[in-house]
Amino acid sequence: MAIIATGITRTTIGVNYLVTCMGVFTSCAVWPFYCTTLWERQNKIAVIVAPTLGSITAIACWLGSTHALYGTVSIATTSNIIPLIIGNGVSLIAGAVYSIICTFAFGADDFDWRRLQTEIHVADDSDVKGLTPEQIAQEKSHELLSPEQDRDLKRGKVKACIIAVVLCLVFVILWPMPMYGTRYIFSKNFFRFWVALTFLWAFGSAFTITIMPLVExxxxxxxxxxxxxxxxxxxxxxxxxxxxxxxxxxxxxxxxxxxxxxxxxxxxx
Known part of the structure; x- marks a missing residue:
């Protein structure tokens, strides 16, 4: 990745351009991906079609708004803030809209989450020589969640959803929208704070995902x-x-x- 990023910086595109427009192509999959684990009614067609149509719609809005606002489509014009906001916003919303439409247009699914406990096993040593039926049954019993573990998972799901909503409101609406609406221009000290906060957030995330697996x-x-x-x-x-x-x-x-x-x-x- 470092080699690819270094090579891209030598072109007219640049890594910053790819980072800012990446959401146009990928945000359309956020809702369908979320629903594969948290919404039992989403069907297979929605999982496949929603991200594809969402990406096409977002790209069309991104390039179309660029041409409408600036008269030409180029690296420079597509890098402007308004077309990027339109493209990324449409991508995120379109994925959800197409998923819901496809789900109910082609028949909502009704997935039984209990199948994950009864039909899918982490380990199956039933063909291993020397194991008794009691040992095999004991092995499978470790995969089943106790009522306490099930309640802990549900509480964790609620907590994660609340944190996700709060962070989304802060970083997408409460922080940037007032600054954009007032056309605030960064002072030197505020820009230093902004950069420092960005680095602290990135290093904190890297530290967490690196250290937690070692601790666990x-x-x-x-x-x-x-x-x-x-x-x-x-x-x-x-x-x-x-x-x-x-x-x-x-x-x-x-x-x-x-x-x-x-x-x-x-x-x-």
């Missing part, structure tokens, strides 16, 4: 190093063939392989 996977990383690097012999879990670090009950719980037998209770105590 610390038990697996520890097991790898103690076993492969330091030669510490792990003990076998109740599921044959699955190795967990001996003597560390917290690792067993975090990996979802703990059992409720007396030995596990004794080790926990």
């Amino acid at each position: 996977g610390r038990s697996t990383i520890k097991l790898f190093f103690t076993t492969m690097v330091f030669g510490k012999k792990p003990q076998q879990s109740p599921l044959d063939g699955v190795m967990v670090e001996g003597g560390d009950e917290s690792d067993q719980r975090s990996s979802g392989l703990e059992t409720k037998d007396a030995r596990a209770d004794e080790r926990a105590v």
Whole structure:
């Protein structure tokens, strides 16, 4: 990506141009993608057609508004703010509109989310030699959500939706619209603040997506190093063939392989 970006900067287009107009091509998929996981009524036609028609509509509005406002379509004119706002806004809205129209025009689906628990399995060792039916049943039981976990996921969904709406209102409406409406011109100090905030936000995001997987996977990383690097012999879990670090009950719980037998209770105590 760095090599491609460096090469593009040597052309008349530039990376900044691609970043500002990228939403014209991609924002149309936001709503259909969202609905594939949160709206059971969206059908297959909507998933395929909505992003395609949304992108075509957005490109037409982007280039059409550029020609109407400036009389010509070029890199310079299509980089202006108004055509980009029109193109990106139409792309985001058109994807949602086409998805809803296609869903009800061709028949709304009624997907049963319980199929994800009954028909799709993360692991299936039923063909592995040596496993008893009890062990296979125990393996599959770890994939089922408890009522407490299901409630936690629903609470997390509500929290994520609220945060997404708040951030969208702040960054799309409450912050930029008043500045644009008043035709505010950045002062030197305000521009410094703007750049600093942008960098802090970017580095904070990069830090989060880099560190969080390491923190969440610390038990697996520890097991790898103690076993492969330091030669510490792990003990076998109740599921044959699955190795967990001996003597560390917290690792067993975090990996979802703990059992409720007396030995596990004794080790926990």
